[in-house]
Amino acid sequence: MDTNQRFVMKCGGSTLAALPQAFFAELRALQERGTRPVIVHGGGPAISETLTRLGIESGFVGGLRVTTEAVLDVVEMVLAGRINKEIVRKIGQSGARALGLSGVDGGLIAARPVANADEIGYVGEVTAVNAEIIEGIMAMQYIPVIAPLGIDQAGQRYNINADTAAGAVASHLGVERMIVVTDVPGILKEEGGERRVLETVTVAQIEEMIASGDIYGGMIPKVRAAVQCIQGQVREVVIVSGTEPGVLTRALDAGGVGTRIVRA
Ligand SMILES: Nc1ncnc2c1ncn2[C@@H]1O[C@H](COP(=O)(O)OP(=O)(O)O)[C@@H](O)[C@H]1O
Numbered sequence: 427m428d429t430n431q432r433f434v435m436k437c438g439g440s441t442l443a444a445l446p447q448a449f450f451a452e453l454r455a456l457q458e459r460g461t462r463p464v465i466v467h468g469g470g471p472a473i474s475e476t477l478t479r480l481g482i483e484s485g486f487v488g489g490l491r492v493t494t495e496a497v498l499d500v501v502e503m504v505l506a507g508r509i510n511k512e513i514v515r516k517i518g519q520s521g522a523r524a525l526g527l528s529g530v531d532g533g534l535i536a537a538r539p540v541a542n543a544d545e546i547g548y549v550g551e552v553t554a555v556n557a558e559i560i561e562g563i564m565a566m567q568y569i570p571v572i573a574p575l576g577i578d579q580a581g582q583r584y585n586i587n588a589d590t591a592a593g594a595v596a597s598h599l600g601v602e603r604m605i606v607v608t609d610v611p612g613i614l615k616e617e618g619g620e621r622r623v624l625e626t627v628t629v630a631q632i633e634e635m636i637a638s639g640d641i642y643g644g645m646i647p648k649v650r651a652a653v654q655c656i657q658g659q660v661r662e663v664v665i666v667s668g669t670e671p672g673v674l675t676r677a678l679d680a681g682g683v684g685t686r687i688v689r690a
């Protein structure tokens with residue numbers, strides 16, 4: 427397989443419901459031309475809604491969900507169940523084939539507790555990704571759709587931020603590109619009283635923008651994951667809105683869409 431043709435795409439929970447059928451049709455067209463997408467998805471808003479409905483309290487520390495055993499049950503149910511299957515169904519409707527799994531299946535995503543686990547509970551960071559499983563699914567002409575949970579050797583499951591999980595999958599697979607699909611057209615910066623999309627940003631500019639507060643909230647784990655994976659084999663990470671026409675093809679080929687994060 428030509429590894430240049432593989433890419434990882436992270437679909438954020440902020441935008442999943444808004445992704446038009448044209449987005450999935452484009453995904454099918456890409457697969458037909460020999461490109462091999464790997465999808466890692468989020469679902470933060472759906473988890474929060476379900477927790478509220480069930481009357482389970484939770485909060486966030488540093489952008490990560492405080493994850494008790496009860497929260498973990500809901501995270502797994504929503505991400506590996508409802509959201510994962512919704513994406514698989516939509517891809518199926520477009521005429522392509524998808525196979526959904528979570529990072530727990532086959533030990534796909536090995537994880538360990540994050541450093542501040544005493545504060546935020548069962549939140550994991552990725553220690554390894556079993557690329558063979560993903561490659562096997564791609565070899566069968568299915569698009570892998572991965573829910574961001576992880577597991578350790580003792581069988582403990584963890585909740586992993588979806589941007590972090592996607593970055594780790596991209597690094598371990600050795601793809602050249604990661605596309606992050608979210609609800610904004612890229613990284614925005616206020617200039618002359620106007621907020622505009624930055625075409626390209628470097629690692630150094632990202633650090634400045636976090637320090638100045640220009641990048642905040644949900645954008646922080648995205649740029650952090652991007653910075654981490656472009657230290658390795660990944661050449662660039664593109665942050666885009668999923669509702670722009672032809673967004674995937676433009677992100678992969680022509681350019682002129684979203685924000686490209688590059689080494690320097
Ligand atoms: N500089 C920035 N440019 C664009 N969006 C930003 C920026 N800083 C913070 N954000 C916020 O990040 C959000 C995207 O992150 P998030 O809501 O976690 O989405 P997702 O569910 O796709 O991961 C945007 O909707 C916006 O509110």
Ligand SMILES: CC(=O)N[C@@H](CCC(=O)OP(=O)(O)O)C(=O)O
Nearest residue numbers: 439468469470490491586587588
């Ligand atoms: C540890 C942690 O915070 N996990 C996230 C996993 C889902 C996610 O990241 O979804 P988005 O991409 O839609 O934000 C959570 O529980 O919300």
